[in-house]
Structures are given as structure tokens and as C-alpha cells.
Amino acid sequence: MSGNSYLPRKLHSLLGVIPLGLFFIEHALTNYSAFEGGLEGFNRSVNFLHQLPLVFFLELILIWLPILFHGVYGLYIAYQSNLNTGRFQYGRNWAFALQRISGVITFIFVIWHVWETRIQVALGNTTYEELGAHMHEIFTNPAYIVIYVIGVIAASFHFANGLWAFLVSWGITIGPRAQRVSSNICMGIFVIVAVLFLLSLVAFSGDEFASAAAAAGSASIG
Amino acid sequence: MADTATKPRTVKFIITRRDRPEAAPYTEEFEIPYRPNMNVISALMEIQRNPVKADGTKTTPVVWESNCLEEVCGACSMVINGKPRQACSALVDKLEQPIRLEPMSTFPVVRDLVINRERMFQALKKVKAWIPIDGTYDLGPGPRMAESKRQWAYELSKCMTCGVCLEACPNVNDRNSFIGPAPISQVRLFNAHPTGEMNAHERLEALMDDGGIEGCGNSQNCVRSCPKGIPLTTSIAAINRDTTKHMFKKWLTS
Structure with a gap:
């Protein structure tokens, strides 16, 4: 790539945290409401979100465009890197390699996941009210459960480790002690966010969402 | 026997x-x-x-x-x-x-x-890793450097341009124009010098160019490999702070 790469790289780093990181946490909490509040809790969270004013523009500016830029530019960054963990088996070098691997996995997963959910709503194949049932139908296929588990763990790692790198790249954590402490905090965030998502997967594949799926199925037949 | x-x-x-x-x-x-x-x-x-x-x-x-x-x-x-x-x-x-x-x-x-380590020396030229003191008359003694600052700056001055940090870096390769860790640490060294500081913006702008500091992917192999024990990742993060500040300053004052 010719020209100045400083600004796009800086923008890539910023978008990963604001807005994408914030949206990612919001997504984890919304999903977790399925585990905490069941179908009703999940529907309440979904309703709150899609009734936000100017929701289309919020999605476009805070989610879709940032994901597109962060993902496509991220693929270019991954292409520019050598993975040399064979010669340099240090923790941070492993994190460097995993950041690129998890980024590619997450980007592919997100494209597929958006197709399965948001685009199906846009196409009229499902509605916001039926999303819980829709998720349960996806999780009746064990292969999809595996894909979702890999996807949410990769995304959670990429977000948490990316947050650590953001703090370095913007010159917030400078010394080795500050970077070690922020690394521990970020790995804690990785575990918490991953557990929130995994619990929501448990809820979606559980009985309550099964009966919702059955009800939705009979309603569409009737 | x-x-x-x-x-x-x-x-x-x-x-x-x-x-x-x-x-x-x-x-x-x-x-x-x-x-x-x-x-x-x-x-x-x-x-x-x-x-x-x-x-x-x-x-x-x-x-x-x-x-x-x-x-x-x-x-x-x-x-x-x-x-x-x-x-x-x-x-x-x-x-x-x-x-x-x-x-x-x-x-x-x-x-x-x-x-051929020529790229190391080209990089030092690109970031102007020197103190400009040439003039048409005697400029007199420069400002003094605080002893506390001299102590950490001395550690950065141990760099011998050996290239080990570039060899260890996963982002220094033929698909990437990243300048490498050593010259970034030299920018910190010469920007810390009280006279060198007068041209700090020129060195920061050299690192905000294509292949500059943004090429760092934080694998931190450099600091683990440096034979002189130079705190390269601390230098990179410190220059990340300085280039970020410089970016905002340029936006808001031009």
C-alpha cells in the first residue's frame, strides 16, 4: 500500500475499541440477558435496542462501517505479518500471532453470523420478536454450536488482547509494569466476556428457547 | 597406557x-x-x-x-x-x-x-538521529540535561545498530515497510536531548510516515532479543504517546 499508512492504522486501532469494543460488550450483555432473564429477558433487551431512535443509522455508523473497515484493513495487517512463534516462544509473541489468527476467524464468523441473523430480519425471513426462537433453531445443529463456540472465544480474545494493544499504540501504558498490569486486566476481560457469550449459547440451546421455537414454528404453519 | x-x-x-x-x-x-x-x-x-x-x-x-x-x-x-x-x-x-x-x-x-545492514543506517538518516548544532557562528553551550533523564537516555544510547531487533520482529519482512524497533528508540533518545528536542517534531513526523511507528504489532520480541538490554518496547510506547499528541496538535493548530 502506498501513501501514508499512519492514519488508517491509527483509525483501525481506534475503531476496534470505539465503537466496536463498546458494541461487543453491549452484545455480550444483551445475550447474557437470555441466560439471566430467559426468553422474556432476551426479548426485552432486543426490543430496547431495535426501538432506539435512528436505529438504522446507529447500526450503520457505529457497527457496519467500522466492522467493514476494521475487518478489511485487519486482513491487510495480518497479511503483512510473519508468525515466528517457532523461533521466539514468548507469551507476547504468541498473543501477537493469536491476535491475527483470531482476527481472521472473527471476521469470517461475523460475516456469517450477520447473514444468519440481522440480514434474515432485513429480508423478512424472521422478526426481532422471533430472534430467540431463530437462535434456538440454529443451535439444534451441533456443527453450528461448535462454530459459535469458536467464534465467540476468538472474538472475545481479539477484543481483550486488542484492548491491551490499543493502550500501547496510543501511548497510554508505556512502561513494562503498566503493560503487565494491563495485560492481566485484559485477560480477565477476555475470560469474563467469553463466559457471558458461552452462557448465552447455553440459554439459546436450552428448553425455554426450544418451546419458543416450537411455538414460532406452529404459528408460522398456522 | x-x-x-x-x-x-x-x-x-x-x-x-x-x-x-x-x-x-x-x-x-x-x-x-x-x-x-x-x-x-x-x-x-x-x-x-x-x-x-x-x-x-x-x-x-x-x-x-x-x-x-x-x-x-x-x-x-x-x-x-x-x-x-x-x-x-x-x-x-x-x-x-x-x-x-x-x-x-x-x-x-x-x-x-x-x-547488508544498510537499511539500519538509512533508517537513522530518515528519522534524523543526530543533534543539529552546525551554524555560521558559535552557538554557545546548549541547555543542561537533568541527571535523572541522562541516566535512562544513556541506556538508549547503547544501541549499536546491530539489527538483532529487526531480525526478531515479525513485522520486519518484505511484505511490510516497518522501519523496525531500533530507530524508534533512537528518536526517543535524540528527542530527550535538550538541544535535540528543538527538532523533535521532525523526528516524530518521520515516524508518522509510511512504514513508521504504526508498523509495530506489539509482539515485543525486540526487547527480549536486544543484546544491550535496551527498553525498546518502552521507547516504542513513549513515541506512540508523542506521535499521538503531535497528530492532535497538528490537527488543532493548523
């Missing part, structure tokens, strides 16, 4: 060689007599004196570069048992055998273990 005679101790080497810059690399094995306290350079000198391979056939002497022999010039940097370091300070007694020697192939290989 014959029972007490022991086989003379030897040291085994596997060396990656290349005849010309564009030629394909190949390896040759050597087995040379052991002497106490030998380092990789003295072993290479032994091969130079007697260029015979382990299988007894003659070969051309292995070519390498060295100069100071006390780990301050950086000329003899090579990959020894998988890690980039200086051959002069690589003691044979402390190395696992067979000892594998390879050129630092992140740089253009000239021949055998000799590499």
Missing part, C-alpha cells in the same frame, strides 16, 4: 552458506578441535585456517564479519541456534551442540554469514 588416551574433544557446527546474494542457501557441517573459552568467532577463524568439512572434504572458508569482539559494534550479528545475537559474545561452552549458524536473513545476504 592406551586405555587412558581419550579422543580429542571437538565442536560440531552446522553453517548455512550462500555463495552469492542471489544463490540458493545450503548447509555444511564442520567438526573442529575444542579449545577452552572459545567463542563462535574463534571457531570461525579455525574453519578459515583449515576449511575442511566434517566428512573430511575441503571447502571454501566460511565468510563472516566481525570487528570489536566485545559486543559493542554489532558487526558479527548472526542467528546462532535459532536466536539472533553477536557471535563474539556467543561462548561455545554455553551453546548446545551442534551449533547452528545462519545469516540474519531479514537483511539481504551478501555471502555466507555476511549481511
Whole structure:
């Protein structure tokens, strides 16, 4: 790539945290409401979100465009890197390699996941009210459960480790002690966010969402 | 008496060689007599004196570069048992055998273990890693440097442009224009100098150009590999702060 790469790289780093990181946490909490509040809790969270004013523009500016830029530019960054963990088996070098691997996995997963959910709503194949049932139908296929588990763990790692790198790249954590402490905090965030998502997967594949799926199925037949 | 005679101790080497810059690399094995306290350079000198391979056939002497022999010039940097370091300070007694020697192939290989580190010096020119004091009249003494600052700046001044940090960096490769860790740390050194600070923006702007500081992917191999123990990742993060501030300052004041 010719020209100045400083600004796009800086923008890539910023978008990963604001807005994408914030949206990612919001997504984890919304999903977790399925585990905490069941179908009703999940529907309440979904309703709150899609009734936000100017929701289309919020999605476009805070989610879709940032994901597109962060993902496509991220693929270019991954292409520019050598993975040399064979010669340099240090923790941070492993994190460097995993950041690129998890980024590619997450980007592919997100494209597929958006197709399965948001685009199906846009196409009229499902509605916001039926999303819980829709998720349960996806999780009746064990292969999809595996894909979702890999996807949410990769995304959670990429977000948490990316947050650590953001703090370095913007010159917030400078010394080795500050970077070690922020690394521990970020790995804690990785575990918490991953557990929130995994619990929501448990809820979606559980009985309550099964009966919702059955009800939705009979309603569409009737 | 014959029972007490022991086989003379030897040291085994596997060396990656290349005849010309564009030629394909190949390896040759050597087995040379052991002497106490030998380092990789003295072993290479032994091969130079007697260029015979382990299988007894003659070969051309292995070519390498060295100069100071006390780990301050950086000329003899090579990959020894998988890690980039200086051959002069690589003691044979402390190395696992067979000892594998390879050129630092992140740089253009000239021949055998000799590499061309010109990009290191081009990078220092690009970031203006010097203090401009030339003028048409005597400028007088410059401002003083605080002792507390001098102490950490001195650590950064130990850089010998050896190239080990670039060899260790996963983002220094032919798909990436990243300048490498060493020159970023030199920007911090010369921007810390009270006179050098007067041109700090020029060095920051050089690093905000294509292939500048943004190329760092935080693998932190550099700080683990630096033979002089320079806090390279601290320098990179500090210059990240300075370039970020400079970016906002330029936006808001122009």
C-alpha cells in the first residue's frame, strides 16, 4: 500500500475499541440477558435496542462501517505479518500471532453470523420478536454450536488482547509494569466476556428457547 | 597406557552458506578441535585456517564479519541456534551442540554469514538521529540535561545498530515497510536531548510516515532479543504517546 499508512492504522486501532469494543460488550450483555432473564429477558433487551431512535443509522455508523473497515484493513495487517512463534516462544509473541489468527476467524464468523441473523430480519425471513426462537433453531445443529463456540472465544480474545494493544499504540501504558498490569486486566476481560457469550449459547440451546421455537414454528404453519 | 588416551574433544557446527546474494542457501557441517573459552568467532577463524568439512572434504572458508569482539559494534550479528545475537559474545561452552549458524536473513545476504545492514543506517538518516548544532557562528553551550533523564537516555544510547531487533520482529519482512524497533528508540533518545528536542517534531513526523511507528504489532520480541538490554518496547510506547499528541496538535493548530 502506498501513501501514508499512519492514519488508517491509527483509525483501525481506534475503531476496534470505539465503537466496536463498546458494541461487543453491549452484545455480550444483551445475550447474557437470555441466560439471566430467559426468553422474556432476551426479548426485552432486543426490543430496547431495535426501538432506539435512528436505529438504522446507529447500526450503520457505529457497527457496519467500522466492522467493514476494521475487518478489511485487519486482513491487510495480518497479511503483512510473519508468525515466528517457532523461533521466539514468548507469551507476547504468541498473543501477537493469536491476535491475527483470531482476527481472521472473527471476521469470517461475523460475516456469517450477520447473514444468519440481522440480514434474515432485513429480508423478512424472521422478526426481532422471533430472534430467540431463530437462535434456538440454529443451535439444534451441533456443527453450528461448535462454530459459535469458536467464534465467540476468538472474538472475545481479539477484543481483550486488542484492548491491551490499543493502550500501547496510543501511548497510554508505556512502561513494562503498566503493560503487565494491563495485560492481566485484559485477560480477565477476555475470560469474563467469553463466559457471558458461552452462557448465552447455553440459554439459546436450552428448553425455554426450544418451546419458543416450537411455538414460532406452529404459528408460522398456522 | 592406551586405555587412558581419550579422543580429542571437538565442536560440531552446522553453517548455512550462500555463495552469492542471489544463490540458493545450503548447509555444511564442520567438526573442529575444542579449545577452552572459545567463542563462535574463534571457531570461525579455525574453519578459515583449515576449511575442511566434517566428512573430511575441503571447502571454501566460511565468510563472516566481525570487528570489536566485545559486543559493542554489532558487526558479527548472526542467528546462532535459532536466536539472533553477536557471535563474539556467543561462548561455545554455553551453546548446545551442534551449533547452528545462519545469516540474519531479514537483511539481504551478501555471502555466507555476511549481511547488508544498510537499511539500519538509512533508517537513522530518515528519522534524523543526530543533534543539529552546525551554524555560521558559535552557538554557545546548549541547555543542561537533568541527571535523572541522562541516566535512562544513556541506556538508549547503547544501541549499536546491530539489527538483532529487526531480525526478531515479525513485522520486519518484505511484505511490510516497518522501519523496525531500533530507530524508534533512537528518536526517543535524540528527542530527550535538550538541544535535540528543538527538532523533535521532525523526528516524530518521520515516524508518522509510511512504514513508521504504526508498523509495530506489539509482539515485543525486540526487547527480549536486544543484546544491550535496551527498553525498546518502552521507547516504542513513549513515541506512540508523542506521535499521538503531535497528530492532535497538528490537527488543532493548523
